[in-house]
Amino acid sequence: MSVERRGLMFVLSSPSGAGKTTLSRLLIERMPGLRMSVSATTRPMRPGEVDGRDYWFVDQPRFKEMVQHNELLEWATVFDNSYGTPRAPVEAALSAGQDVMFDIDWQGTQQLREKARADVVSVFILPPSAADLEKRLHSRAQDSDAVIRSRMSRATHELSHWAEYDYIVINHDIDEAFAEVQSILKAERLKRERRTGLTTFVRELQLQLEK
Ligand SMILES: Nc1ncnc2c1ncn2[C@@H]1O[C@H](COP(=O)(O)OP(=O)(O)OP(=O)(O)O)[C@@H](O)[C@H]1O
Numbered sequence: 361m362s363v364e365r366r367g368l369m370f371v372l373s374s375p376s377g378a379g380k381t382t383l384s385r386l387l388i389e390r391m392p393g394l395r396m397s398v399s400a401t402t403r404p405m406r407p408g409e410v411d412g413r414d415y416w417f418v419d420q421p422r423f424k425e426m427v428q429h430n431e432l433l434e435w436a437t438v439f440d441n442s443y444g445t446p447r448a449p450v451e452a453a454l455s456a457g458q459d460v461m462f463d464i465d466w467q468g469t470q471q472l473r474e475k476a477r478a479d480v481v482s483v484f485i486l487p488p489s490a491a492d493l494e495k496r497l498h499s500r501a502q503d504s505d506a507v508i509r510s511r512m513s514r515a516t517h518e519l520s521h522w523a524e525y526d527y528i529v530i531n532h533d534i535d536e537a538f539a540e541v542q543s544i545l546k547a548e549r550l551k552r553e554r555r556t557g558l559t560t561f562v563r564e565l566q567l568q569l570e571k
């Protein structure tokens with residue numbers, strides 16, 4: 361029996377290459393009721409990426425316009441490119457009782473927390489080691505050596521924000537990391553304060569017991 365509840369904002373952050381995209385794809389495949397927030401970005405498309413699925417690829421003037429028209433829920437500059445979360449799809453999904461997942465950096469997470477603390481559940485993904493992180497960035501084979509070097513040098517800064525997150529998952533083995541992230545989402549969905557239908561449900565139970 362499902363009890364009505366408010367949708368939550370499920371945020372994954374990590375240094376680049378630790379595995380957020382991989383984990384979020386698995387979650388979307390396996391967890392009904394969860395939608396991916398598709399960000400807008402000015403970064404060039406990588407091989408295999410699809411506009412509207414992986415990102416909305418926009419130019420800088422269009423991104424500026426989105427900021428000025430308040431079309432973004434949060435936005436930040438990451439690795440010299442602009443990234444932001446379109447507001448309308450998130451608001452529509454949440455008000456339909458769906459959960460929304462975000463693959464965003466610490467700056468965006470801070471902005472979401474300021475706007476909707478009670479609805480944000482944040483998870484920071486750690487790589488098992490620096491060598492693994494570098495290996496993953498190379499194995500993805502989608503960025504130049506210069507881009508990989510710049511992402512590795514930003515990793516220390518990204519890592520310094522780990523303690524701002526509600527949960528920390530070490531992505532050593534992808535199946536284990538997935539199971540942990542999935543458990544977090546399942547438990548957060550059961551939190552009393554999110555389950556707006558509980559009062560009615562319990563009142564009904566009491567009426568049945570009093571008969
Ligand atoms: N547990 C794991 N073991 C080995 N390889 C992994 C693991 N998790 C992810 N990978 C691989 O590491 C690479 C980087 O993963 P992914 O693209 O998910 O990282 P990301 O955190 O989303 O990076 P970015 O922030 O740059 O988008 C991919 O090739 C992915 O297949």
Ligand SMILES: Nc1nc2c(ncn2[C@@H]2O[C@H](COP(=O)(O)O)[C@@H](O)[C@H]2O)c(=O)[nH]1
Pocket residue numbers: 373374375376380399400403434435436438443444445463464465466467468469
């Ligand atoms: N604050 C935001 N950060 C975002 C958003 N979309 C993605 N990101 C983060 O950018 C980096 C780089 O991503 P990549 O796809 O170029 O490798 C990564 O940390 C993402 O989490 C966003 O809308 N807002």
